[in-house]
Amino acid sequence: MTEYFKGVPEIKYEGRKSKNPFSFKYYNPEEVIGDKTMKDHLKFTMSYWHTIAANGADMFGAGTYEKAWDNETDPMVIAKAKMEAAFEFMDKLGIEYFAFHDRDIAPEGKDLKETNAILDEVVAYCKELMQSHNKKLLWGTANAFNNPRYVHGASTSCNADVFAYAAAQVKKAIEVTKELGGENYVFWGGREGYETLLNTDLKLEQDNFARFLRMAVDYAEKIGFKGQFLIEPKPQEPTKHQYDYDVATVLAFLRGYGLEKHFKMNIEANHATLAGHTFQHEVAMARINGALGSLDINQGDPNLGWDTDQFPTNIYDAALLMYEVLKNGGIGKGGLNFDAKVRRASFKSEDLFLGYIAGMDTLAQGLRIAHRMLQEGEFEDNIAERYKSYTEGIGKDIVDGKADFESLESYALEHSHVKNESGRQELLEAKLNQYIFNE
Numbered sequence: 415m416t417e418y419f420k421g422v423p424e425i426k427y428e429g430r431k432s433k434n435p436f437s438f439k440y441y442n443p444e445e446v447i448g449d450k451t452m453k454d455h456l457k458f459t460m461s462y463w464h465t466i467a468a469n470g471a472d473m474f475g476a477g478t479y480e481k482a483w484d485n486e487t488d489p490m491v492i493a494k495a496k497m498e499a500a501f502e503f504m505d506k507l508g509i510e511y512f513a514f515h516d517r518d519i520a521p522e523g524k525d526l527k528e529t530n531a532i533l534d535e536v537v538a539y540c541k542e543l544m545q546s547h548n549k550k551l552l553w554g555t556a557n558a559f560n561n562p563r564y565v566h567g568a569s570t571s572c573n574a575d576v577f578a579y580a581a582a583q584v585k586k587a588i589e590v591t592k593e594l595g596g597e598n599y600v601f602w603g604g605r606e607g608y609e610t611l612l613n614t615d616l617k618l619e620q621d622n623f624a625r626f627l628r629m630a631v632d633y634a635e636k637i638g639f640k641g642q643f644l645i646e647p648k649p650q651e652p653t654k655h656q657y658d659y660d661v662a663t664v665l666a667f668l669r670g671y672g673l674e675k676h677f678k679m680n681i682e683a684n685h686a687t688l689a690g691h692t693f694q695h696e697v698a699m700a701r702i703n704g705a706l707g708s709l710d711i712n713q714g715d716p717n718l719g720w721d722t723d724q725f726p727t728n729i730y731d732a733a734l735l736m737y738e739v740l741k742n743g744g745i746g747k748g749g750l751n752f753d754a755k756v757r758r759a760s761f762k763s764e765d766l767f768l769g770y771i772a773g774m775d776t777l778a779q780g781l782r783i784a785h786r787m788l789q790e791g792e793f794e795d796n797i798a799e800r801y802k803s804y805t806e807g808i809g810k811d812i813v814d815g816k817a818d819f820e821s822l823e824s825y826a827l828e829h830s831h832v833k834n835e836s837g838r839q840e841l842l843e844a845k846l847n848q849y850i851f852n853e
């Protein structure tokens with residue numbers, strides 16, 4: 415078989431002193447951390463769109479990335495070459511999972527019927543390669559935002575024909591995900607949102623969005639798709655107001671329409687920061703609501719207000735992310751999907767490997783740090799101490815539902831000189847540094 419990434423070796427763990435760029439310094443797949451290997455904790459996943467399909471184009475210029483199929487013209491030959499390259503890429507990095515949109519893996523035909531037939535052909539080839547390379551599908555999804563037909567949205571379009579087309583596309587994408595044994599199916603509301611209320615029926619769009627999700631749930635049940643449905647929040651981009659703003663908004667939406675038991679969250683770092691949150695906040699919000707599904711791994715640029723999708727190298731964020739994941743008891747059916755791309759100027763194909771190595775090493779070290787933080791329990795003990803007033807006396811009455819405004823008034827009248835303790839944030843941040851520096 416053709417080698418697409420010539421000159422890039424299999425990436426091995428060489429330890430933190432290694433100067434070899436094509437080696438892991440911190441990610442040691444078989445090392446056991448707590449109850450499982452690093453590989454099982456992290457479930458690293460290759461995103462097909464950024465890694466294989468993208469060419470580095472941006473709003474101001476054409477693609478720059480080197481691709482081995484640049485001289486091919488037949489779309490089917492290109493689709494198959496990309497698929498082979500994807501499996502070689504995963505093999506060389508020791509990545510077991512991948513994720514894709516329908517349109518990443520196969521080109522569109524002249525109409526929906528032909529598009530579905532092309533997709534079936536590529537999916538059959540994908541299935542073969544999954545078996546021979548021992549790979550798994552973390553999730554599939556439908557790209558219902560790129561084609562001009564989705565100019566006003568997909569399930570929230572003002573045009574019912576577009577709603578129908580999107581339904582047909584998502585139906586097919588769920589079938590294909592099932593065919594490939596996908597562990598999850600993602601809904602990212604690509605253009606589900608609006609630009610101005612001057613032309614938008616907000617109520618109808620929200621209702622239709624919920625109707626669409628209900629139909630997806632019913633169809634999955636009908637065909638016996640056992641994967642977890644995930645919603646991926648994002649506050650803006652491409653639309654000004656995306657409906658799935660953040661985890662809290664999505665939870666409220668799902669509960670409002672009685673859909674909450676069918677969906678968990680696919681949380682993305684850069685989407686969290688666009689919403690004015692930290693990644694840790696979003697993951698914690700999902701965790702406490704039993705809704706942590708999977709993670710899209712990347713980081714934004716603190717100086718830029720858009721979705722830059724960079725490979726994560728920030729060790730603070732990685733440690734605090736993994737802290738939440740461990741507190742959740744792991745990520746279950748989910749994984750850590752690199753929804754990340756190399757910069758347009760990093761156009762050599764080996765740059766892709768270097769990006770993944772940087773990200774995988776950062777998350778691996780984040781996992782070690784988080785594990786130690788939980789093992790030593792300093793932060794957890796501090797939190798327990800900080801809220802101790804709710805474990806006894808009047809606090810316990812509040813928690814147990816035995817207090818009301820009248821009993822609390824009598825209590826407050828007798829205890830009106832309250833005494834507070836310091837929150838000690840600076841001490842805790844210095845302690846966090848200690849865990850990071852010493853690991």
Ligand code: XUL
Pocket residue numbers: 515555600602646648682710721753
């Ligand atoms: C877009 C984004 C998507 C989803 C899948 O910002 O993150 O790639 O992850 O549609």
Ligand code: CO
Pocket residue numbers: 646682710753
């Ligand atoms: Co994403």
